[in-house]
Each structure stands twice: as structure tokens, then as C-alpha cells.
Amino acid sequence: MTTLSEFSVSTCSGTAKKIYSAGGKTDWINITGEVQKAVASSGVREGVCVVFVPHTTAAVTVNENADPNVPRDINFALNMVSPERIEFAHSEGNSAAHVKTTLVGPSITLIVTGGKLLLGTWQGIWFNEYDGPRTRKVYVRVLGE
Amino acid sequence: MTTLSEFSVSTCSGTAKKIYSAGGKTDWINITGEVQKAVASSGVREGVCVVFVPHTTAAVTVNENADPNVPRDINFALNMVSPERIEFAHSEGNSAAHVKTTLVGPSITLIVTGGKLLLGTWQGIWFNEYDGPRTRKVYVRVLGE
Amino acid sequence: MTTLSEFSVSTCSGTAKKIYSAGGKTDWINITGEVQKAVASSGVREGVCVVFVPHTTAAVTVNENADPNVPRDINFALNMVSPERIEFAHSEGNSAAHVKTTLVGPSITLIVTGGKLLLGTWQGIWFNEYDGPRTRKVYVRVLGE
Known part of the structure; x- marks a missing residue:
């Protein structure tokens, strides 16, 4: 049994959502609720859930929710780990964002049990924007089963 | 066909387990055997195995076993990549550990074939503690099939 | 329904493939076509695809294809993030490569839909060599379903 869902996130828009801004370009959006909804509507009780970001200057991670x-x-x-570097050759000027995507990753696999995501007490799922503002997609x- | 297992790891306890200590807080525990056991008892011959850490200052990685x-x-x-930084605002003082969790990741997906984990000759599965000592859980x- | 495929990549060989060389040891190989082929021949229409590298000084990532x-x-x-460090103790002298493998990861899980990989417009799958030249394997x- 399998389902595929998608939703959109609007990044670097509004003060409520803006976690920390490097020149207004980065953002962290809590997407735990949207992913939980996709799991609930799938009907799957026991299985896995892959959260995938189809972008090359954004990523997904699981970290503290509180x-x-x-x-x-x-x-x-x-x-700090991935600053702009004078040696970068990519003409769009967003190589530091591409580096972060490879370090953090555009995909994370979670466990579903009892029809819900298995997450620790402090864990939430975060969409990471590294080159906003943009409207992004999450699958x-x-x-x- | 699917199963869910869990086990606990006790980190930063005893000299045998301590790989490298940053103020006695970090540790690497080889969990290859426990994960292999979960695969064996699942009855799955061909499929995947998701190892998931429900914590925000710990992670899981695959690297050299020898x-x-x-x-x-x-x-x-x-x-070195994630030192304590004067700019950190989180009052618990463990933000460097949270950063490592996002860089390394709390989830890894492995391949199961012939009823066993498919791992390279030198690969082992390691639980990473970044803010111990603690008793941690692994799913x-x-x-x- | 499930299948397991494998293919080999030869790294740090030939100028066409060499993206950027740190002492001739690192390389990025675009493996999108090979993975797509494995998906097509699996017969799976809707599901997931795990790309796994059985090595400890190589990794797999998804990033820009253009x-x-x-x-x-x-x-x-x-x-720059993982340089050689005087404090490293591993006698093979390739610890910086092992660090990169843990940061980037030897496994990535992708989504399959309509019998194909679901990838964003700019995304490609890249094999990362950190300690070549070598002949490497990808599963x-x-x-x-």
C-alpha cells in the first residue's frame, strides 16, 4: 500500500516564519503537521515515510521542535560551515546554498507506526530554505501496510 | 511484510565504549550487531531497513568498522566543524550537538538482501552521541518480502 | 515487489569525469541515468528507490545537474569543511575522506512514481569519490507496487 502527496511552502515571507536570515535568504519552516497529515490520509499503519525536497538549494532535517x-x-x-567563498565559480552566486543542501540532504526517511509518524518528544520535521524567498514543493x- | 524493533544504548559510560570525548560528552557506539539481529528476526529476505534515532543531539552513520x-x-x-559558538542563543548550551545531528542525520536507510544487511567490507553502523552521557533509543x- | 541492482563507477579517470581534484583524489560522477535504468527495469510504478554506496570514503548526493x-x-x-588535520590518528591518511562520507552520507532514498524517479528540474544523482582513483560499486x- 502506498501513497504520494505534495504540498507547498512559502519561504522567507512574514516575520512569524523567519527563524534566522542570512541576507534574508535562509529560513526554517516546521512541516511536521503537513507530513503527519499525509501519513494519516495514506491509510498506512506500519511502514515508512520519505520526505523529499525537489530543489538543489533547500533541504529537509529533523531537529528540535520546542x-x-x-x-x-x-x-x-x-x-558558518558553508560561507560564500571567493573560489566559487557558479555564476548564480548561490553555491554556499548548494553546499548546505548536500550536507543536510534533500531526503529523509521516517518510520510510521500505528498510523502515525514515530518521532521523539523533541523532534519536528523542518524544511530548510537556503536561497529564498521562494515557493517550494515537498513530496x-x-x-x- | 514489515517489523519494528527497538533497543537502547548507554553512551559515554565505561572506557571500552568511549571513542573520543569532547568534555566527556561525545561517543560512537557500534550498533551493527543489534540492527543485523532486527533484520534477521523480521523474516524479510529482500527489502530495506531504516535505522532511526528519536533524539535531537544524537545521530546515526555508516562508516569504518575496522x-x-x-x-x-x-x-x-x-x-571542529561544529564548535560551541558565542552567538548561540539556545539556553541549554548544547547547540553544537544539535548542529551535528542535522549534518549527520538521525535516519539512515540500508538495503536488506538474502535476509541480511547489505554492507561493504569496511562498513559498520554507528550510533553517534553528541550530548551524553545518556541512555538513548534506536528504532x-x-x-x- | 522489489529488485536489487548494482553497477560500477570508475573514479578520477579521464578528464571528462573529473569535476574537481584535491590532489587528484576527489571526483563527482553523475549516476542519474544508471539509477533511472534500475528503476525502469524493476517494474515498480509507485514506490521508493534506495541508492547505497558500500564504501567508507565515498558518498551519494542529489544536487544540480546543469x-x-x-x-x-x-x-x-x-x-574546506573537512581538511586533512594534524590531529588525525588513522594511519592510512584518508580520515578527511571518511569525515566527508559521514557528512554527506552513503545512502539516499528517492521517490518512484509513474515508473520513474521523481526528481526536480535541476536535480541529478551524484556519486562522490573522496579517496580515488578507485573502482566503486553502487547498489x-x-x-x-
């Missing part, structure tokens, strides 16, 4: 300073701190650190594949 | 200096070196490098979802 | 400067820039940045597990 204190907003955590995503802010991680986003800040990612900007959710649920597979199981 | 020379203990390799996990030690990687752990050392992760401390293993096996899915296939 | 401008060759993007993989070059990312590879350059990875060499592709396709699972679904």
Missing part, C-alpha cells in the same frame, strides 16, 4: 533558538542556532552554524511518499 | 582511529578522527573533526523498521 | 561549476564548487567546499534497491 525552543525556536535551536533552529536559529543551527541555521546560523550552517552559514511525501508513504509505503507499508 | 580501525577505531577512524570513528575517533571523524568525531574529532565533527567537533529499526524492516520492510520488504 | 552547470558543472555547482558540483565543482560543492566539492571544493567539502575539502539500487527499488521497492513498491
Whole structure:
């Protein structure tokens, strides 16, 4: 049994959603609810859930859901780990964002049990924007029984 | 056909397990045997195996199983890539650990074939502790035929 | 329904394939076509596809397929994020490569729909060599309906 869902996220728009901005280009959006909804509507009770971002300057990660300073701190650190570099050759000027996508990853596989995502107490699913503002897409594949 | 298993790991306890300690807080635990056991008891012959860590300051990776200096070196490098930073705002003081979790990832998907994990000669599965000592949980979802 | 495929890649050989060389040791090989072929021959229409690298100094990532400067820039940045370090103890001298494998990851899970990989316009699948030249293996597990 399997389903495929998709939803959109609008990044770097509004103050409520903006976690930490490197020149207004980066953002973390909590997508736990949307993914949970895709799992619920799939009818799968026991299986897996793949969250996939079809972009090359964005990513998906699982990290703390409680204190907003955590995503802010991680986003800040990612900007330190992958700064703009004078040696970059890509003419669009967003290579630092592409680097972050490869470090964090555009895909994460979660476990579904009892018809719900299995997540730890503090875990949430975060869409990472590294080159916004943009309207982005997220795909959710649920597979199981 | 699918099963879900779980087991616990105790980190930063005892000298045998301690690979490399940043203030006694980080640790690498080889969990290949436990995951292999979950695969064997699932009855799945051909499929996939998702190893998932329900924590936000720990992760899972696949890397060398042979020379203990390799996990030690990687752990050392992760401390360099994600140091404590004066700009961090999260009051628990463990943001560097959260950063490592997003860089390495709390989930990895492996291949099962012939009823066993498909791993290269030098590969082992490692639980990464970034903010120990703690008792941690690992979930293993096996899915296939 | 599930299939397992494998193919080989020869890294750091020939100028056409060499994206960016750190002492001639690193390389990015576009494997999108090979993975797509494995999906097509699996007969799976709706499901998932796990690309797995059975090595500890190589990895797999999804990033831009269009401008060759993007993989070059990312590879350059990875060499900055994970340099050789005087503190490394592993006697083979390739710890920086092992670090990159843990940061980027030896496994990625993709979505299959309509019998094809679901990839964004700019996305391609890249084999990352960090310690070549070598002949490497890639496994592709396709699972679904």
C-alpha cells in the first residue's frame, strides 16, 4: 500500500516564519503537521515515510521542535560551515546554498507506526530554505501496510 | 511484510565504549550487531531497513568498522566543524550537538538482501552521541518480502 | 515487489569525469541515468528507490545537474569543511575522506512514481569519490507496487 502527496511552502515571507536570515535568504519552516497529515490520509499503519525536497538549494532535517533558538542556532552554524567563498565559480552566486543542501540532504526517511509518524518528544520535521524567498514543493511518499 | 524493533544504548559510560570525548560528552557506539539481529528476526529476505534515532543531539552513520582511529578522527573533526559558538542563543548550551545531528542525520536507510544487511567490507553502523552521557533509543523498521 | 541492482563507477579517470581534484583524489560522477535504468527495469510504478554506496570514503548526493561549476564548487567546499588535520590518528591518511562520507552520507532514498524517479528540474544523482582513483560499486534497491 502506498501513497504520494505534495504540498507547498512559502519561504522567507512574514516575520512569524523567519527563524534566522542570512541576507534574508535562509529560513526554517516546521512541516511536521503537513507530513503527519499525509501519513494519516495514506491509510498506512506500519511502514515508512520519505520526505523529499525537489530543489538543489533547500533541504529537509529533523531537529528540535520546542525552543525556536535551536533552529536559529543551527541555521546560523550552517552559514558558518558553508560561507560564500571567493573560489566559487557558479555564476548564480548561490553555491554556499548548494553546499548546505548536500550536507543536510534533500531526503529523509521516517518510520510510521500505528498510523502515525514515530518521532521523539523533541523532534519536528523542518524544511530548510537556503536561497529564498521562494515557493517550494515537498513530496511525501508513504509505503507499508 | 514489515517489523519494528527497538533497543537502547548507554553512551559515554565505561572506557571500552568511549571513542573520543569532547568534555566527556561525545561517543560512537557500534550498533551493527543489534540492527543485523532486527533484520534477521523480521523474516524479510529482500527489502530495506531504516535505522532511526528519536533524539535531537544524537545521530546515526555508516562508516569504518575496522580501525577505531577512524570513528575517533571523524568525531574529532565533527567537533571542529561544529564548535560551541558565542552567538548561540539556545539556553541549554548544547547547540553544537544539535548542529551535528542535522549534518549527520538521525535516519539512515540500508538495503536488506538474502535476509541480511547489505554492507561493504569496511562498513559498520554507528550510533553517534553528541550530548551524553545518556541512555538513548534506536528504532529499526524492516520492510520488504 | 522489489529488485536489487548494482553497477560500477570508475573514479578520477579521464578528464571528462573529473569535476574537481584535491590532489587528484576527489571526483563527482553523475549516476542519474544508471539509477533511472534500475528503476525502469524493476517494474515498480509507485514506490521508493534506495541508492547505497558500500564504501567508507565515498558518498551519494542529489544536487544540480546543469552547470558543472555547482558540483565543482560543492566539492571544493567539502575539502574546506573537512581538511586533512594534524590531529588525525588513522594511519592510512584518508580520515578527511571518511569525515566527508559521514557528512554527506552513503545512502539516499528517492521517490518512484509513474515508473520513474521523481526528481526536480535541476536535480541529478551524484556519486562522490573522496579517496580515488578507485573502482566503486553502487547498489539500487527499488521497492513498491
